[in-house]
Amino acid sequence: MSTTRNLAAGQQALPVTLDDIVRAQERIGPSIVRTPTLHSRTLSDLTGAEVYLKFENLQFTAAYKERGALNRLLTLTEDQKARGVIAASAGNHAQGLAYHGARLGLPVTIVMPRPTPTVKVIQTEGHGATVVLHGEKFEDAYGHALALAQEQGLTFVHPFDEPDIIAGQGTIALEMLEDAPEIxxxxxxxxxxxxxxxxxxxxxxxxxDMQIVGVQAALYPSMYDHIKGTHFPCDGDTLAEGIAVKEPGLLTRRFVEANVDDIVLVDERALEQAVSVLLQIEKTVVEGGGAAGLAALLSHPGMFTGRKVGLILSGGNIDTRLLANVLLRDLARSGRLARLRIRLQDRPGTLFHVSRIFDEQAVNILELSHQRIFTNLPAKGLTLDVECETRDAGHLERLILALRDAGFDVSPVEAA
Known part of the structure; x- marks a missing residue:
């Protein structure tokens, strides 16, 4: 594995040390979940690496972010605690800060963009925070939060670009290497x-000697661009919205330059596959950003073959409807769920003959849709879309061959 580390950067003193992380662990330990690090035999067989999973999606707020947020809250002065804190976030940082702020009796204000899904607003308010909706984009909310902090004397808590936040997140590595020192x-x-x-x-x-590899969504390669000197755009609707950051931290980029060996990109299909695999194999719900590590192993297997790899399942806050879509799309791509378009003559008994072939091939029909009007077929022709469930891609192929052998013109409707 080639390194992209800047050794000169590594020689400069970074504002967070191992001692800082150990002290953070002592502070937050009694109040956060010491999540398990478990070996996955099935994922190891699938990827060719020995895979160890750190289940940070089992935190109370279902994400690692509360580690850093709590550490920052516990380092505030008494005056800062009395005045309260403010942050800009529509995601896991908001949840972690709100939850631990309420638990400690600290006033918490969260500024969110106006288009933030209502469920996230309700969840954050449910933890006792005051939510302010401002602007259309995160950048608008961020600027407004800074202004409110100045006006009201609140302490602004950055989601990633502060030493105390970084130290809190670093406690994950202490636990992982204690529980699985072979990584x-x-x-x-x-x-x-x-x-x-x-x-x-x-x-x-x-x-x-530890190899440290970062993963970014291909639609948001901000740190990748900085480290690699590329100029890929940062935009688009990604499944990994939790890591969709257009500009990396001024502080965090120094740590990456000094300590990280490489950064890889993963596309949306790999992220969807990783979310689906983790649910099917590990029976655990992980959001897109939290599945990015596994997506990297699936997309770049040659980098990790034979290595003992630790993955952080950093969060599990994914909309249930979106999760359902991801799972169904994965079933379609694997051939277990399919839609076939069959050209028929509009005659009595034709549908019976088609159904008989599905029965012979032991394929379950889920939905039928006839189209007689909006088609370029002759007036006596029609198309039949059949949504069906098969065992695997081979089973689907046998069904298609049987339909064609019976004289039917059939084609799959491709999944995205």
């Missing part, structure tokens, strides 16, 4: 870079 490679999602910054300090100090 020799860590694959870590990157949004703003707070998670990989903290993890890299702990891992690089305890195990200087």
């Amino acid at each position: 020799d490679t860590l694959v870590v999602p990157i949004g703003g870079g707070g998670l990989i910054s903290g993890i890299s300090v702990a891992a690089r100090t305890l195990r200087p």
Whole structure:
């Protein structure tokens, strides 16, 4: 594995040390879940690496973000605690800060963009935070939060670009390496870079030979661009919205330059596959950003073959309807769910003959749709769309061959 680390950057003193992370662990330990690190035999067989999973989606707010948020809250002065804190976030940072702020009796204000889904607003308010909706984009909310912090004397808590936040996130690596000391490679999602910054300090100090690889969604390669000198655009509707950051932190990029060996990109299909695989194999719900590490193993297998890889399942906050779509799309791509378009003559008994072939091939029909009007077929022709369930891609192919052998013109309707 080739390194992209800047050794000169590594020689400069970084504002977070292993001691800072150990102290953070002592502070937050009694109030966060010490999530398990477990070996996955099935994922190991699937990827060719020995895979260890850190289940941060089992935190109370279903994401690792509460580690850094709590550490920052516990380092506030008494005056800062009395005045309260403010943050700009529509995601896991908001949840973690709101939950632990309420638990500690601190006033918390969260500024969210106006288009933030109502469920996220309700969840954040449910943790006792005051939610302010402002602007159309995160950048608008961020600027407004800074202005309110100045006007009201609140302490602004950045989601990733603060030493105390980074130290809190680094406690994950302490737990992982204690529970699975055989790990020799860590694959870590990157949004703003707070998670990989903290993890890299702990891992690089305890195990200087550790391979540390960052993962970004291909639609948002902000840290990749900075490190690699590329100029890919950062835009689009990604499944991994939790790591969809257009500009990496000024502080976190220093940690990445010094400690991270490489960064890889994963596309949307790989992210969807990883979310689906984790649910089917590990029976655990993981959001797009949290599945990015596994997506990297599936997309770049040659980088990790034979290595002992630790993956952080960083969060599990995914909309249930979106999760359902991801699972159905994955079933379609694997051939277990299919839609076939069959050209028929509009005669009595034709549908019976088609159904008989499905029965002979033991294929379950889920839905039928006839089209007689909006088609370029002759007036006595029609198309029949059949949504069906098969065992696998081979089973589907046998069904298609049987239909064609019976004289039917059939074609699959491709999944996205």
